[in-house]
Amino acid sequence: MTTASTTPRVAIVTGGADGFGAAICDRFSQEGWKVLILDLNQQKGEEKTRQDGNLRYMFGDVASRATWEQALQSVQAEFGRVDLVVNNAGITGNPTPTHLKDIAEYEKTFRVNVLPIFLSTQVIAPAMMEQGNGAFVNITSTGCTRPRPGFAFYNSSKAAVSVATKTMALEYAPKIRFNCVAPAVGQTSMLQASIGQGADSQERLRKIEESLPMRRVTQPSDIANAVWYLGTDQSSFVTGTTLEVDGGRGV
Structure with a gap:
């Protein structure tokens, strides 16, 4: 059901050119929202905007405050508001023991996975408070x-996202809601990169699927539907929670 409003609702989605982010953008667009995609993948970002008139694309590093300031200026200039921020962009790094990790990889993991949560809140939350409402889904x-x-340190960076989100839910209530979605391994280009393209890739995928009680990996539409719930008035009394969309992995 499309959210009723005299003006369109507006979302900013990071990493929206591909994978989970692209499905999130599609879900909100289908409901009549306007969506600004923040992504470093210019080719895929611009391709999505050519296919869908509700989408806008902006090239930018989400770990840069200037990117967030530009994004806010863009949506306010065109639509006059911002209702939702979805911090979806992230990286996993290479699966190696801690003593073999490169310090640059450690620093990049926290820069990409955690810093945008801080920056987006610093820049966007004041605008939401001024308009009287808003939501973040991380x-x-x-x-x-x-x-x-x-x-x-991928795991610990995502734990930092969860704890920060719960804390900010307390800081900004009742005007702004903060929630998380926690996927299990998903059907994205990141998964494909991890299992490879060779003859053994399907066997690797089968083992991953068998490790999940629902016997399949997370689909982008699973995450898009969860974000739709938490990002809209359907969850108006929900804040500070983490919705696990993991096929039972966390049980």
Whole structure:
């Protein structure tokens, strides 16, 4: 059901050119929202905007305050408001034991996965408070509660996202809601890169699927539907929570 409003609702989605982010953009567009995609993948970002008139694309590093300031100026100039921020962009890094991790990879993981949560709130939350309402949905991971070896600092970066989100839910209530969605491994280009393209790739995928009680990986539409719920008035009394969309992995 499309949210009733005299003016269109507006979302900013990071990493919206591909994977979970692209499905989130499509879901909100189908409901009549206007969506600004923030992504470094200019080719895919611009391609999505050519296919859908509700989408806008902006090239930018979400770990830069200037990107967020430009994004806010863009949506306010065109639409006069911003109703939702979805912090979806993230990286996993290479699966290696901690003593073999490169310090640059450690720093990049926190810069990409955690810093945008801080920056987006600093820049966008004041605008939401001024208009009287808004919501943030931050994508975390089941790695917070069911960590996998080799990803100690990816897991801990996503735990930081979860705790920050809960804390900001308290700081900004009742005007702004903050929630998380926690996927299990998903059907994205990131998964394809991890299992490879060779003859053994399907066997690797089968083992991943068998590790999940629902016997399949997370689909982008699963995450898009969860974000739709948490990002709209359907969840108007929900804040500070993490919705696990993981096929039972966290049980």
